[in-house]
Amino acid sequence: MEHALEVRGLTKRFGGAAAVDELTLAVPRGSLYGLVGPNGAGKTTALAMATGLLRPDAGVALVHGVDVWQRPFEAKPLIGSLADGVDLYDRLTGEQLITFSGLMFGLDRATLRERVADLLRLLDLEDAAGRLVADYSAGMTKKIALAAALIHSPRVLVLDEPFESVDPVSAANIRDILDGFVKGGGTVVVSSHSMDLVERMCDHVAIIASGRVLVSGTIDEVRRSGDLETRFLELIGGRRRGEGPAWLLSS
Amino acid sequence: MVALLLRLRFRILANTLRRSPMQLVAVVVGGLLSAGLVFVALGGMLIASAMPPVVTQAVVVIGGTALVCGWLVVPLLFDGVDRTLDPIRLARFPLRTSTLMAATFVVGIAWLPGIATIVVSVGTAIAWRTYPAAAVAAILGGLLGAATCIGASRLMTSVAGSLLRGHGAARIGMAALGVLVLAVPFAIATTGRVDADGRSTGFAAALDLLAWSPVGAVWSIPGRVATGDLAGAAVATAIAVATLAATLLLWRLTLGASLRVRAERPPRAIAAGRLGPLGWVPTTPTAAVFARSLMYWFRDGRQARQLILLPVLPALMLLWWSLFDVAAIAWLIGPVLASLLPLASFAGLSYDGTAFAAELAAGVRGVHDRVGRALALLTIAAPTVVVVQLSVAIVIGRVGDLPALLGVSIGILLSAVGVVSVSSAQLVVPVTRAGRNPFSAQAGAATTSIFASYAVAVVTIVLALPAIAPAVASLVTGIAWLGWLALFAGIGLGAGVALGGVVLGGRVLDASGPAMLARLRLIRS
Numbered sequence: 001m002e003h004a005l006e007v008r009g010l011t012k013r014f015g016g017a018a019a020v021d022e023l024t025l026a027v028p029r030g031s032l033y034g035l036v037g038p039n040g041a042g043k044t045t046a047l048a049m050a051t052g053l054l055r056p057d058a059g060v061a062l063v064h065g066v067d068v069w070q071r072p073f074e075a076k077p078l079i080g081s082l083a084d085g086v087d088l089y090d091r092l093t094g095e096q097l098i099t100f101s102g103l104m105f106g107l108d109r110a111t112l113r114e115r116v117a118d119l120l121r122l123l124d125l126e127d128a129a130g131r132l133v134a135d136y137s138a139g140m141t142k143k144i145a146l147a148a149a150l151i152h153s154p155r156v157l158v159l160d161e162p163f164e165s166v167d168p169v170s171a172a173n174i175r176d177i178l179d180g181f182v183k184g185g186g187t188v189v190v191s192s193h194s195m196d197l198v199e200r201m202c203d204h205v206a207i208i209a210s211g212r213v214l215v216s217g218t219i220d221e222v223r224r225s226g227d228l229e230t231r232f233l234e235l236i237g238g239r240r241r242g243e244g245p246a247w248l249l250s251s
Numbered sequence: 252m253v254a255l256l257l258r259l260r261f262r263i264l265a266n267t268l269r270r271s272p273m274q275l276v277a278v279v280v281g282g283l284l285s286a287g288l289v290f291v292a293l294g295g296m297l298i299a300s301a302m303p304p305v306v307t308q309a310v311v312v313i314g315g316t317a318l319v320c321g322w323l324v325v326p327l328l329f330d331g332v333d334r335t336l337d338p339i340r341l342a343r344f345p346l347r348t349s350t351l352m353a354a355t356f357v358v359g360i361a362w363l364p365g366i367a368t369i370v371v372s373v374g375t376a377i378a379w380r381t382y383p384a385a386a387v388a389a390i391l392g393g394l395l396g397a398a399t400c401i402g403a404s405r406l407m408t409s410v411a412g413s414l415l416r417g418h419g420a421a422r423i424g425m426a427a428l429g430v431l432v433l434a435v436p437f438a439i440a441t442t443g444r445v446d447a448d449g450r451s452t453g454f455a456a457a458l459d460l461l462a463w464s465p466v467g468a469v470w471s472i473p474g475r476v477a478t479g480d481l482a483g484a485a486v487a488t489a490i491a492v493a494t495l496a497a498t499l500l501l502w503r504l505t506l507g508a509s510l511r512v513r514a515e516r517p518p519r520a521i522a523a524g525r526l527g528p529l530g531w532v533p534t535t536p537t538a539a540v541f542a543r544s545l546m547y548w549f550r551d552g553r554q555a556r557q558l559i560l561l562p563v564l565p566a567l568m569l570l571w572w573s574l575f576d577v578a579a580i581a582w583l584i585g586p587v588l589a590s591l592l593p594l595a596s597f598a599g600l601s602y603d604g605t606a607f608a609a610e611l612a613a614g615v616r617g618v619h620d621r622v623g624r625a626l627a628l629l630t631i632a633a634p635t636v637v638v639v640q641l642s643v644a645i646v647i648g649r650v651g652d653l654p655a656l657l658g659v660s661i662g663i664l665l666s667a668v669g670v671v672s673v674s675s676a677q678l679v680v681p682v683t684r685a686g687r688n689p690f691s692a693q694a695g696a697a698t699t700s701i702f703a704s705y706a707v708a709v710v711t712i713v714l715a716l717p718a719i720a721p722a723v724a725s726l727v728t729g730i731a732w733l734g735w736l737a738l739f740a741g742i743g744l745g746a747g748v749a750l751g752g753v754v755l756g757g758r759v760l761d762a763s764g765p766a767m768l769a770r771l772r773l774i775r776s
Contacts, residue, residue, distance in 0.1 A: 106536060
């Protein structure tokens with residue numbers, strides 16, 4: 001069976017340094033796949049290349065067997081992408097922003113109206129629907145971006161740090177949405193810094209550092225006997241023992 | 252503190268130049284161009300010095316007035332003006348407003364345009380070299396004039412900045428203030444002109460009024476000294492000093508206002524369910540881009556700022572026309588207006604910033620994006636150009652020349668839309684990101700964007716020549732069929748260029764989209 005998302009030998013260099021270095025990963029259909037890694041590991045860069053936002057120097061990205069860079073206009077409607085580190089069209093209201101996204105995928109009016117209402121309700125954004133996205137808090141901005149990624153009912157969701165600055169209630173709601181999406185046959189790829197969350201939510205995980213996959217597989221395969229965080233620290237290293245700088249609390 | 256801020260500014264400049272050689276090239280070219288302009292201006296004054304005092308006075312006053320007006324208008328026209336010391340960015344440091352003002356003022360002086368302005372202003376002494384007393388007055392007056400230029404530009408930058416960030420009442424208030432600052436000198440000039448017995452006195456009367464107006468008085472001082480009109484010189488000096496003081500005071504007020512607007516940003520609510528154009532356009536990607544683009548022209552302060560000029564610019568130019576009675580000024584109104592909005596978006600994706608990722612992720616085809624944006628622009632610009640051109644033709648009493656005037660304007664509008672459809676698929680210039688991003692202003696950006704827009708303007712003019720040439724011929728000779736030829740060429744060939752630009756731009760964007768996003772990301776971070 002073809003994978004929902006498959007990248008092979010994905011490479012991106014900025015200047016001399018490789019941000020992503022021959023990264024290879026296969027995400028099975030119907031999985032909730034977590035990507036974890038330290039800051040600067042190349043997660044965002046890799047996801048941007050896999051979703052057609054950043055052209056790789058080398059390597060291929062396939063979504064349900066469709067090459068993202070050879071046939072972008074066929075591949076992109078299959079993907080729902082929440083990119084990290086990009087702005088939104090924030091002079092639109094939340095409702096307008098999701099509608100805009102839906103229109104870009106050519107959804108008809110009736111479908112659009114129904115889905116916009118659903119998404120606003122599911123993500124607790126009904127009260128903020130008429131406010132400019134520029135005035136949203138960080139968490140609300142994440143949620144509206146997620147809504148914009150879901151509107152066209154993609155087959156693969158690629159979410160870069162979807163839980164960053166989202167409150168616990170909304171995070172739980174988002175997880176429900178993602179669980180439902182996976183049960184309905186969709187596939188989710190999330191990157192996160194939170195081991196805990198990935199461990200509880202995902203069924204597969206890959207640990208990435210320096211632009212490479214260190215280990216990947218089902219959660220149980222990766223964490224072995226311990227928990228994910230222990231395994232992560234073991235693989236990555238770099239823990240510093242001791243206290244912070246002496247002046248920090250010297251009042 | 253001022254010295255520290257000044258060092259900071261040049262540190263940032265040096266770092267930017269080191270990071271991007273293109274910026275360095277832009278700065279060098281900008282420097283050469285400035286030097287060239289200064290040379291031409293000084294040469295002009297040398298020639299003027301050999302003329303009778305009346306002519307010398309006319310040259311200096313008109314040139315000086317144009318200089319001040321230039322400094323007033325440029326901050327409104329171009330984004331990417333140097334905002335290294337944007338007060339908003341420095342707001343979190345304990346700085347007095349006056350310190351901040353002094354620092355931004357000095358920064359304004361200590362760079363190419365500022366240096367060039369000072370050299371030219373003080374250089375007015377050359378024009379008066381045969382009158383030693385007047386030459387001394389010219390040096391002092393020149394310094395005063397240069398200070399007025401810098402102060403005026405800072406005032407307008409501050410006003411423009413408030414327009415970017417302010418909302419609702421604050422934005423309207425600021426816009427009104429901006430228009431007022433621009434219009435007052437001209438309003439004074441016109442009221443004066445009516446008293447001065449209409450057009451019969453012509454040029455001399457207009458010049459006289461200009462020499463008494465706030466923007467012109469400072470340049471008239473040496474001429475008055477030269478002709479022995481010491482009382483007049485004293486009054487002109489008083490007007491000049493008062494103008495500078497008023498400019499600085501207004502600047503201080505807008506600065507305070509802009510800081511307050513920033514601090515007390517109220518959440519803006521538009522009722523839920525109000526979708527604007529997004530609610531009624533067809534459900535296609537092109538229509539989505541069109542609707543969003545159209546909404547952004549009004550809702551994004553950086554673009555809305557250009558819309559302010561749509562009524563202001565024709566009004567000012569008509570005023571100039573009525574003052575000097577040169578038909579060419581009136582003929583230029585339509586073409587200038589037609590090129591205004593397209594040129595403002597010659598690197599239109601820069602305004603989207605990284606939000607462009609949404610379009611890229613949705614797989615919107617380049618040609619759909621281009622068509623959507625072009626239609627949004629034309630929705631605003633086309634009716635404006637036609638209405639203004641009609642009004643102008645009626646005001647100047649040349650209704651018969653309407654085909655020629657409309658032809659050249661529409662030709663330029665459509666050609667410009669075609670050209671920017673291609674240029675904006677490749678060009679990214681640093682624009683303000685709604686004051687959010689501390690200390691990342693790109694010094695020298697103004698130079699880059701001005702050069703790129705020159706190039707776009709030149710290409711547009713070349714492509715629109717089939718409409719421009721017969722229109723000019725018709726206006727000059729009065730042959731009617733040439734006017735109709737211009738109209739058909741303007742609409743027909745213009746539409747061709749627009750269509751070609753949209754298609755070509757779409758292809759370019761399909762190829763360059765991801766690279767554009769990467770560059771937009773670079774500017775953002």
